Amino acid sequence: MDALNVKSLTVVIGGRVLLEEVSFSVKPGEFWAIVGPNGAGKTTLLRVIMGFIKPTKGEITIFGKKPKDAISEGIIGYLPQNAVFNISIKVLDIFRLLKADDKNISRVSLLMGIEDKLERSFSSLSGGEKQRVLIALLLLKKPKLLLLDEPNTGIDVVGQDNFYNTLKGLKEECTILMVTHDVGVVSSFVDKIACLNRKLKYSGDPRGALDCKLLEELYGEKVNLFVHHPECEGCHIYRNFS
Amino acid sequence: MSYIPEFLVIPLLVAFISAISLSIVSVFVVLNRWGFLAVGVSHGAFFGVTCGVLLNFSPFLLGVLSGFLLVLSVSIMKRELKGEEDVIIGFLFPLFMALGIIVFSIGKIGYIDAFSYLFGSIFLIDESFLLWSIVVFLITILFVAVKWREIFLWVMNEEMATSLGVNSSLIYLSLLLVTTMNTVLAMKTLGAILVSAFAVMPGLFAVMVSRSIYGLFLSSIIYAFITFSVGILVAFYLDLPTGPVITVAGFLVLLLFSLGIKFKDRRM
Numbered sequence: 001m002d003a004l005n006v007k008s009l010t011v012v013i014g015g016r017v018l019l020e021e022v023s024f025s026v027k028p029g030e031f032w033a034i035v036g037p038n039g040a041g042k043t044t045l046l047r048v049i050m051g052f053i054k055p056t057k058g059e060i061t062i063f064g065k066k067p068k069d070a071i072s073e074g075i076i077g078y079l080p081q082n083a084v085f086n087i088s089i090k091v092l093d094i095f096r097l098l099k100a101d102d103k104n105i106s107r108v109s110l111l112m113g114i115e116d117k118l119e120r121s122f123s124s125l126s127g128g129e130k131q132r133v134l135i136a137l138l139l140l141k142k143p144k145l146l147l148l149d150e151p152n153t154g155i156d157v158v159g160q161d162n163f164y165n166t167l168k169g170l171k172e173e174c175t176i177l178m179v180t181h182d183v184g185v186v187s188s189f190v191d192k193i194a195c196l197n198r199k200l201k202y203s204g205d206p207r208g209a210l211d212c213k214l215l216e217e218l219y220g221e222k223v224n225l226f227v228h229h230p231e232c233e234g235c236h237i238y239r240n241f242s
Numbered sequence: 243m244s245y246i247p248e249f250l251v252i253p254l255l256v257a258f259i260s261a262i263s264l265s266i267v268s269v270f271v272v273l274n275r276w277g278f279l280a281v282g283v284s285h286g287a288f289f290g291v292t293c294g295v296l297l298n299f300s301p302f303l304l305g306v307l308s309g310f311l312l313v314l315s316v317s318i319m320k321r322e323l324k325g326e327e328d329v330i331i332g333f334l335f336p337l338f339m340a341l342g343i344i345v346f347s348i349g350k351i352g353y354i355d356a357f358s359y360l361f362g363s364i365f366l367i368d369e370s371f372l373l374w375s376i377v378v379f380l381i382t383i384l385f386v387a388v389k390w391r392e393i394f395l396w397v398m399n400e401e402m403a404t405s406l407g408v409n410s411s412l413i414y415l416s417l418l419l420v421t422t423m424n425t426v427l428a429m430k431t432l433g434a435i436l437v438s439a440f441a442v443m444p445g446l447f448a449v450m451v452s453r454s455i456y457g458l459f460l461s462s463i464i465y466a467f468i469t470f471s472v473g474i475l476v477a478f479y480l481d482l483p484t485g486p487v488i489t490v491a492g493f494l495v496l497l498l499f500s501l502g503i504k505f506k507d508r509r510m
Contacts, residue, residue: 077406
């Protein structure tokens with residue numbers, strides 16, 4: 001059974017076509033990135049999967065269930081864009097809001113690399129640390145599908161590698177669908193990439209998404225990309241592929 | 243109690259119950275950045291209260307109804323218009339206040355009554371309000387005691403909370419209603435113009451000084467108790483309206499703490 005199945009999805013709001021005939025399927029345990037220019041419908045796609053926007057046409061199933069049922073059964077964890085807020089309470093107190101036990105809290109803290117942040121005030125953390133805490137909060141509910149909308153916002157270049165590696169490590173926990181702008185950086189970490197600009201331009205192997213013609217078609221102009229050299233894993237040396 | 247004149251016992255009880263109740267809600271008003279909604283409630287409620295006085299039918303209930311309807315519509319506009327609601331709010335809030343004043347004039351309710359509803363006077367609080375204040379206080383305590391975890395998750399991020407199993411619509415509407423009831427209740431002491439300030443100040447103080455969830459509520463309640471005590475005492479002995487004096491006292495406490503925190507940060 002697919003973790004996520006999107007079939008002929010079309011969304012029209014106020015006469016504007018936001019998504020048109022989008023179809024793709026995600027296998028359990030896969031790590032997907034959705035890339036595309038601003039206004040391409042990436043966030044809309046996640047919001048439709050979450051059931052916040054009703055599709056004009058098409059169908060979505062999450063582990064064989066309709067979005068509404070999947071949400072009520074706690075199958076999906078959703079981190080919206082700019083979800084970071086300022087609250088001066090301890091990270092541990094935030095986790096306790098879900099009545100989580102110590103074992104579960106240690107598990108998610110270890111997964112997200114925030115074991116030493118539990119006693120810190122949430123507002124004192126950096127942007128990247130806050131995102132890790134919020135993803136850990138979602139993981140407390142053991143979701144099968146994690147939807148992340150630009151979770152790398154506020155994380156510096158070196159921190160991003162670390163962050164994506166952490167997300168890669170969650171593959172055994174859940175399936176991940178992440179919206180991002182970093183097509184170059186993310187291609188070294190994900191299993192599949194979906195290139196979206198209202199229509200699905202490409203979905204499949206991440207290296208295929210680095211094709212100059214595809215990117216030019218996707219963004220409407222020539223794109224200079226900096227990506228990890230495939231043979232220098234983890235050395236932080238970048239090469240211009242265009 | 244022997245030091246308090248008998249005619250002041252019930253007004254003081256109502257004033258303190260409403261202050262403590264509003265201070266609990268104030269934590270969520272601040273965390274959720276609902277300051278503008280508190281202004282809306284007071285403006286909307288003023289119209290309902292005046293209608294209640296004119297029709298001789300529970301000013302409290304009509305105040306809650308009109309305040310709730312106004313903030314609910316503004317809140318929906320805020321969601322739909324995504325930041326472009328300012329212009330509508332700019333005339334909608336004063337419009338309700340203007341309607342209230344017109345009702346006052348039509349009903350010939352009188353300048354003193356209008357003044358006390360606008361700026362607050364504990365001397366106008368009667369026994370019927372004691373019952374309402376206890377009811378609102380109990381509803382508030384019960385709501386927060388049962389739902390505090392979900393409210394905090396909802397305040398953090400509504401959509402994320404939904405995926406965590408929180409019924410966001412229920413929390414949103416309940417919190418809006420509880421905030422409205424508390425704001426209308428405190429209007430008697432603080433007045434329609436100034437009550438919105440007190441819907442924010444205890445929560446703001448709590449966010450400034452607290453690092454835990456329980457601390458947020460405790461510091462907000464302590465702040466409300468102290469500023470109400472000081473404000474009412476000063477207003478009583480200097481024969482001034484309670485609302486403005488409590489608001490100024492509240493502001494001074496906030497100012498002192500802000501300066502204290504800045505001074506402490508500089509020394510570190």
